[in-house]
Amino acid sequence: MADLQDELQGELRDERQDEPHDPSEVPEPPVPRTDPYAAPPDPLERAHALLARHPVADGCSGLAGALRELPWYDLELGESAVATDVPRLRRGRVGALFCALEPPEGHAPDRALGATLEQLDLARAAVAAHPQGLRLARTAGEVLDARNCGRVAVVLGPAGAAALDGSLAVLRVLRSLGLRVLTLAGTAWASEAGLTRFGEEAVREMNRLGVLADLSGASDATLGRVLTLSRTPVLAMRSASRALRPHPDNLPDGLLAELGAAGGVCMVPLTAEQTGPTLRDVADHLDHVRAVAGPGSVGLSGAYDTGAAPPQGLTDPSGYPHLVAELLQRGWPETDVALLTWGNVQRVLRSADFAARAAQKRDRPSA
Template sequence: MADLQDEPHSVGIGAEDPPAAPAVTSALERAAALLSAHPVADGCNTLVWTLRQMPYHDIDTPDAGIDTDIPRLRAGGVGAQFWSLLTPGEAADDQVVSDTLEQIDVALALVRRYPDSLCLALTADDMADARNRGRIACFLGPVPGRTLTDSLSALHAFHALGVRILAPAGAPWARHDLEPFGHEVVQEANRLGIVLDLTGCASSTARRIAAASKSPVIISNTAAAALNPHPANVTDEVLLALREANGLAMITFDTARTGDSLHAVADHIDHVRAVAGPHCVGLGAAFGTEPGDPRPTGLTDPSGYPRLIAELLDRGWPEADLALLTWGNAQRVLRDAEFTARAAHHRRPAPTPF
C-alpha cells in the first residue's frame, strides 16, 4: 500500500480538501485556455516589408505606428508566424529578387534581435519546440514565384536561406495555366519540402497546382468568395480542391474581403469549414502594416485572436476543431510536406540546376 505521506491530497484524519480550481466559464476564458495549449499559427504577416522601410523600429514595445509587435502577438496567443516576403506593386523581375533577398535579411535580423521571443523555424518539429520553449516560431515565406525564371537555382538558394513557402501567383509559368516549367517547380518544391501558397492564383491555376502537388498546398490569406465575391477570395470549387488535396485555406482579417466585423470574419471561417472541412481551415490575418488599412472591428491587431476564438466557441465549435484551426492544420501541412520531401529523396536524386 502506498504511503499516505506520498499523497499530500489524500483524505485522512485532519486532512483538508484541496481548494477547488476556479471554474472557467466564459467563452473568452475558454479561448485563452485553448490558445495556451494550441496557439495561433498565423499564415500571413507583412511586418518584414514594413520594417524594411523603418529599420530601427523596436517590436518589443507596443507602438501605435504599426499593428504587430511582440506584446500583441503574445496577448493574442500567437505561437507561429509565417513572415510574408512578397513584394507589393509591379516591380521588374530583377527588382523583385533583390527586394526578396533584402526582406530575408530583415527577417533573419529580426529573429537574431529578439532571441527570447522569436526563433527561426524550418520544420514542424521546430514549430512545436518553439511553442514548448515559449517562443514564436518564425517561418520565412512565401517568396514570389516571379523570382524563378527558367532555372530552379533560385528555388534551391531560397531553400538554403531557410525559405519554406513559395507563392506562384504572378509568375509567367503560373499565370493562365501551369507551364511545363511550372510542373518542374511544383515537383522540386515537393522534393525540397517547400509549401506552395496559391494566394492570388486564378481559380483554374490553383486547382491545377493543387492537383499536381504531391504535398498539401495552402492559401495563406483569403476569404470565401461565396460570401463576398472579392477577386482575391477563394471559390467553393477551389475549397473542394483543397479538401481533396488535404490543403489549407487561411482566413484573412481584411475588411474589403471579409466585412467590417469580427462576426463577419467568423462567417467566412464557418463557410470554409463547411465546404473544405475542419482539417482544411486556418488563420492568415495579414497583419504587419501601418495604421490606415481597414480592419474588422475587434480584430485590428494580433491581440484580437482570443475574441475570435470566443466567438467561434459561442457558435458551437468543438474545441478539437478550434485546435485544428489555430495550430493543428498548419503543423499537419508542414509535416506532410516534410514527409513528401523525404519520400522524394528516396526515389530520385536532386536535378542538376544547369
Template sequence: MADLQDEFPADTAACVGAEDLPAAVPSGSVDRAVGLLSVHPVADGHNTLVWTLRQSPYHDIDTPDTNVDTDIPRLRAGGVGAQFWSLLPREAASADQVVSDTLEQIDTALALVRRYPDGLCLALTADDMADARNRGRIASFLGPVPGRTLIDGALGTLRAFHALGVRILAPAGAPWADEGLTPFGHEVVKEANRLAILLDLTGCPPAVACQIAGASKAPVIVSHTAAASLTPHPGNVNDDVLLALRAANGLAMVTFDSAQTGDSLHAVADHLDHVRAVAGATCVGLGASFGTEHGTPRPTGLTDPSGYPRLIAELLDRGWPETELSLLTWGNAQRVLRDAEFTARAAQHRRPAS
C-alpha cells in the same frame, strides 16, 4: 505544456478584458478561448511586418507602437505561437528587381529573428514549430517568396532560397503559372515538393489554383483569403478551390482584411464557418495579414493580433468543438508542414534535384 500555459494567458487576459469585447461575446467564452490558446496557440499564415520594417528599420517590436499593428507583446497577448512572415516584394518591382528585393526581405526577416531571440525563433520544420512553442518562443517561418523570382528555368534560385530558410513559394504572377502550369511550372512544383517548400496559391486564378493543388504531391495552402461566395473579392477563393484544397489535404487560411471579409469579427467568423463547411475542419486556418501601419481597415475587434481570443470565443459560442478549434489555430498548420516534409523525404529517395 505547463510552461506554455504560463507563457500566454497572463498577457492575453490583461489585453482582452470584458470591457473590450463585442457585446455578443461573453467574458466566460474569452476565458475558455485563452485557456485553449495557451495549449494550442495560433499559427498565423501571413504577416507583412518584414516589408513594413524595411521602411522603418529602427522600429522596436518589443514595445507596443500604435503606428504598427504587430509587436511581440500583442502577438503574445493574442496567443500567437507561430508566424509566417511574408517576403513578397512590392508589386511594381520589375523582373530584374524582384530577386534582389526578395533577398533584401529575407535579410530583414533573419535580422528580425536574431534581434529578438527571447521572443522569436527561426523555424524550418514542424518539429521546430513545436519546439519553439514549448520554449515560449514564436516560431518564425520565412515565406512566401514570389514565384516570379524563378525565371529562365532557374530552379537553382529556389534551392538557394531553401538554403536561406525559405519554406513557402507563391506562384501567383509567375509566367510559369499565369494561365496554367507550363512544363517548367510542373518542374517547380516537383522541386518544391522535394524541398518541402509549401506552395501558397493566394492570388492564383481558380483554375490555376485547382491545377497546382492537383499536381502537387504535398498539401498546398492559401495563406490569406476568405470565401468568395460570401464576399466577392479577387483575393478570395471560390468553393471549387476550397474543394480542391479538401482533396489535396491543403489549408485555406482566413484573413482579417475588411475588404475580403466584412468589417466585423462576426463576419470573419462567418467566413470561417463557410470554409470549414466546404473544405472541412482539417483544412481551415488563420492568416490575418497583420504587419501593416496604422489605418489599414480591419474588422471591429480584430485590429491587431491581441484580438485572437475574441474570435475563438465567438467560434466557441457558435458551437465549434475545442478539438476543431485546436486544428484551426495550430494543428492544421503543423500537419501541413509535416505532410510536406514526409513528401520531401519520399521524393528525395526517388529523384535527384531537378
C-alpha cells in the same frame, strides 16, 4: 459464546473478500454535484485556455516590409509603429508567424529576386535581434520547439514566384536560406491557362525541397493542376469565401471543396476587403469554409502590417482570443478550433517535411 460468534462472523467476512466480485454489484462512483445556478464559463476565458494549448499559427504577416521603414525598433518591449510585436503576439496567443517576403508595391519587375532577398534579410535580422521573443523555424519540429520554449516561431514565406526568374537553382538557394512557402500567382508559368511544363517541374522541385505552394490569387486552372500534381498539401494563405464576398483572391465553393479533399488549408485573411469590416464577418467566412472544405482545411492569416485594413475588433494580433470566443459561442467544438488555430498548419508542415526527406533520397535535383 459471544466471542465465538464474533470469530465466525470475521471468518465469513474474510471469505467474502477473497471471492471474485460481480462487476454489476460494484457500486458506481458518486457523481459530482454541479451547481445548477452557477454561471456558464466565460467564452473569452475558454478561448484563452484553449489557445494556451493550441496557439495561433498566423499565415501571413507583413512585418519584414513594415520594419524596412523604421530607423530603430524594439519588438520585445513593444513597437507602436507596427501592428505586430512580441507583447501583442503573446496576448493574442500566437505561436507561429509566417513572414511574407514579397517585395513592396512599385518595385521593378527585373529586381524581384533582389527585393525578395532584401525582405528575407530584414526578417532574419529581426529574429536575430529579439531572441527572447522570436525564433526562426525551418521545419515543423522547430516550430514546435520554439513554442515549447516560449518563443514565437517565425517561418519565412510566402515569397513571390517571380523571384525565381525561371531558375529552379534560385528556388534551391532560397530554400537553403529558410524559405518555406512560395506564392505561384503572378508568373508566366502559372497563368490563367494553368501550369506550363516548367511550372509543373517547379511544383515537383518544391515538393522535393519541402517548399509549400501558396495558391492565393492563382487561376482556377493553376489551382486545379497543382492540386492534382502536388504530393503534399497546399495552402491558400490569403483566401476566404467568394460566395460571401466576391473578391478575386477568394475561392468559390467548388475549389474550396477540392482543396479540402486534397488536404489543403484555406487560411482566411483578417482584412476588411476580403472578409468584411467586423469580427462577425470573419467568423462567417470561417463558418462557411469549415462547412464546405471541412474542419481540417481552415486556418487563419492575420495579414497585419501588409497595408490591408483590419476588421473592427481585430486591429492587431492580440485580438485572436476574441475571434476564438466568437467561434465557441457559435458552437464550434474545441477540437475544430484547435485544428483551425494550430493543428492544420502543423499537419501540412509535417507532411511537406516527410515528403521532402523521402524525395531527396529518391530524386536528383531538377535541372
